[in-house]
Amino acid sequence: MAKPRALVTGASSGIGTAFAEQLAAAGHDLVVVARREDRLRQLADRLTREQGANVIVEVADLASAAELDRLVAVVTDLELDLLVNNAGFGAYRPFLKLDPTRAEELIRVQVLAPTLLARAALPGMVERGHGALVNVASALAFSGGIKGPWMPARATYAATKSYLVTFTQILSAELEGTGVQAQVLCPPTTATEFHDIQGIDVSRVERMSATEVVRASLAALSRGEVICLPALADPGLISDWTAASTRLLRG
Numbered sequence: 001m002a003k004p005r006a007l008v009t010g011a012s013s014g015i016g017t018a019f020a021e022q023l024a025a026a027g028h029d030l031v032v033v034a035r036r037e038d039r040l041r042q043l044a045d046r047l048t049r050e051q052g053a054n055v056i057v058e059v060a061d062l063a064s065a066a067e068l069d070r071l072v073a074v075v076t077d078l079e080l081d082l083l084v085n086n087a088g089f090g091a092y093r094p095f096l097k098l099d100p101t102r103a104e105e106l107i108r109v110q111v112l113a114p115t116l117l118a119r120a121a122l123p124g125m126v127e128r129g130h131g132a133l134v135n136v137a138s139a140l141a142f143s144g145g146i147k148g149p150w151m152p153a154r155a156t157y158a159a160t161k162s163y164l165v166t167f168t169q170i171l172s173a174e175l176e177g178t179g180v181q182a183q184v185l186c187p188p189t190t191a192t193e194f195h196d197i198q199g200i201d202v203s204r205v206e207r208m209s210a211t212e213v214v215r216a217s218l219a220a221l222s223r224g225e226v227i228c229l230p231a232l233a234d235p236g237l238i239s240d241w242t243a244a245s246t247r248l249l250r251g
């Protein structure tokens with residue numbers, strides 16, 4: 001029998017690598033996407049050797065319209081069981097100091113790419129009656145109302161992640177009864193290259209490991225949870241938040 005196949009964007013490091021590792025260990029074949037080909041090839045060789053996974057490497061810069069179009073065409077032609085939209089980067093800067101091209105890249109990588117890849121993958125999943133989508137957002141998606149010098153400057157970054165929360169919640173309702181699930185994963189601060197790349201020292205901040213974050217996401221997927229906040233001690237807060245939004249809209 002053919003193995004299930006998952007595509008993971010941003011698989012060359014951090015949370016994406018952890019997704020690839022845990023999915024391969026759970027018996028998936030993989031398509032791994034990122035810009036750093038050497039990292040992807042090393043990962044593919046390792047997962048083939050250690051887990052017997054068939055791994056396709058797709059080198060793509062998701063900020064490039066042409067490269068995203070090419071990947072969308074690849075996804076349209078693949079029978080995917082799981083799509084993990086994980087690629088992302090921080091660019092923590094006050095909005096007026098954020099280079100406009102960098103703001104555009106944030107929106108391309110963290111809004112446009114997940115949307116178009118989901119649009120390409122979901123019709124086949126719905127037709128086959130099973131499959132899942134995981135969009136990797138951030139706990140900062142919920143940070144719009146929080147002010148404080150301890151918070152990173154994040155207007156565009158956090159807003160792209162809020163888009164993924166709203167998009168996934170509503171999409172998940174649209175997918176009810178199709179056998180296809182959608183989850184938005186909202187990690188807390190996680191020990192990956194994410195902050196190093198920005199030159200931010202988070203050594204004194206409590207961080208989850210990428211392995212733990214992905215373990216929480218896959219467990220939540222098996223329970224059919226739409227919003228996964230791995231560090232949340234009280235899961236009732238998510239339903240409180242949903243109920244408050246309903247009251248706000250009705251009011």
Ligand SMILES: NC(=O)c1ccc[n+]([C@@H]2O[C@H](COP(=O)([O-])OP(=O)(O)OC[C@H]3O[C@@H](n4cnc5c(N)ncnc54)[C@H](OP(=O)(O)O)[C@@H]3O)[C@@H](O)[C@H]2O)c1
Nearest residue numbers: 010012013014015034035036062087088189190192193194
């Ligand atoms: N670490 C945290 O504290 C944290 C917290 C909340 C949410 N997140 C989210 O988690 C996701 C994964 O981040 P991480 O923490 O694992 O960081 P990471 O270690 O820096 O990994 C980011 C991944 O995204 C890929 N990527 C970045 N820009 C890309 C582009 N233009 N095209 C294609 N791939 C691109 C990178 O690959 P290449 O450089 O090889 O292209 C890399 O594989 C991101 O969406 C991030 O926003 C992270």
